[in-house]
Amino acid sequence: MKDSEPLIKYCLERYDDINHELSIFMATVRSWFETHPKLARCSFPTVHSVKSRLKDRQHLEEKVARKLADLAEQPTNEEMFRRLTDLSGVRVLLLHQQQFVTLHTEFLKKTSNDWHLVEPPKAYTWDPESVDFFRKLGVNTELKESHYTSLHYVIRPKAESDVVCEIQVRTLFEEIWGEVDHTLNYPAPTESVACSEQLRVLAKVVGAGSRLVDSIFRTANPAPLAADATEERSELSVEHLAQVTPSTVTPPAATPTIRPSDEGPQDLPEESAQR
Template sequence: MNKLMAESIFLKKYKIEAVAYKATGLVWNQLEDIYNHYELLKPELEDIAGTMSNRLMKISKVHSVRFRIKDSEHLIEKIIRKRIEKEDRVIGIENYISEITDLVGLRAIHLFKEDWESIHDMISNTWDLKETVKAYLREGDSDAYRKAFEEKGLKVEDHKYGYRSIHYITKTKPAKSEFFAEIQVRTIFEEGWSEIDHTVRYPYEIDNFLYKEFLMILNRLAGSADEMGTFITLLRTHLEENKTQMLTKQQEIERLQKILDKPNMDEDDKKEIKEGIASVSTLGNLDFLNSSLQTSYPVPNLLHINSILNRTGNNTNSYTHSINRIQNGLSGFTKNINLHGGYSYPDSNKKNQSQIPEEPAIVPDPTKMSTKEPQNNSDKEKKNNSQ
């Protein structure tokens, strides 16, 4: 079993002032007894840590778990520093297990900022907690972000070194004795930053100005990376929803195309096409769809197709011409849909003037549209011939 080094060597190694240490009234022999007792206890604590780690890894949003058992020398250092900070705090061999609550330390790492809520729920339902959970945030984090933690019953504090992390002190009782363990939950970017910060500054360069300034820049980069991660998840959700909408739209367009392919269309067919167009329009934002139609095909958008049907009269040539335009637009649109959730556009270098519609590109409100159909020269010539 390892033995604790001599008092003077220990104080020098951990940069504890001899005068401050003597003022605590601590006796080195008693600290040696704690050290030796803890050395014998560590294998049991390792079993506890392993069991808790396995439980945490079963939480779906947890990316990875790390754990450690507190180093024996660091335990003695912590006891001394706590006594220096507070003279009446007595920590001895009888109570150090309950007073030092991070003998077992675990970190549950997740990918995205918003994942913390489901992890929090699982931890709270799995272990009893010794105290209120603390959420450490950066100074300047939004009120809405803070409120999300407060609504879950967490105590929110600004961390003086600027990292985001949620800390739990859990109770566990594998046998007759009760132990405490600290679980820290944070994103993978916060973990990377805190590891670098801890390696560079802890515990003896905390106030180094240069380290502090450059590590704060790294801190902000980690925070920005977290925000970008959240944005990417929102983007993925949007694209998945858009993919579903596009598949539904394509099916409806194909159904309308079959109606248009009939040799003769009656009023019921026209009504069905109009209702179909209306249903497609409600499936989602038409911006992508309109952009696709405007790029290469002679029908500006679905709302305009609807307006064509409303304006078509009894004139045979006008009716045929309008139906042809609708068919071209629908056909072009279905060919241009990318089934992976978006649209593929023709090479802009290959576009020519005839592919760009002369009619208004966007019709924001069909109820406010002019009842007179815009005409290009070819339309006028066809109407003159028909007369």
């Protein structure tokens, strides 16, 4: 029988020990996005805004308990602590999807020479066209039954460091959905069937909004929005998006894994706009 109490106690103690270093690294990551000459300090910035937070201790306790419940065997204290990859978080907001291209390119340059990528970048999405978009960027995709949508990076200052930061990148429209879902559907899923269905509809409306903003910018500036941009995607209407279901998603290598959302918008920033 698995025992969460010693794991929770250990993880909270380790979290308190490195809290100062977490704060410093988080501030460094946030500043990199906010001051980058090609992403923020330019005539038409890619980054709209940036938020950050440290993990709340109560949420950390809940996270350890959830992760333990998903494991087949009891991990060691340190193994569990290393699984907690969102102790600090930075959220980067963009106006439209095409801006992911520039940001992803610059971020990979940074991690190839400096920060350590803990795992390959991953995009959570329900939209088939978004799957195709991220596939062309070389990013793996995963489907969450909650319709959670975001591009995730997990980094450490160096591979052996205990300090870790989760970076979420999403559009402003996707941020709206995340905040509504976080308020009504996390940590315990809503018991209202109507509310659950409306959240799914909202996800599709948000997808249509992001698609429309993409189209507006392409219309205003017919030239490519970024160097080495992906091939232009066909337009999806609001009516078409309303008919799309998660089962139509086909990721680059295999059918995406469907699993309950346990690391969605609830865990990033802890203030009003935090997960």
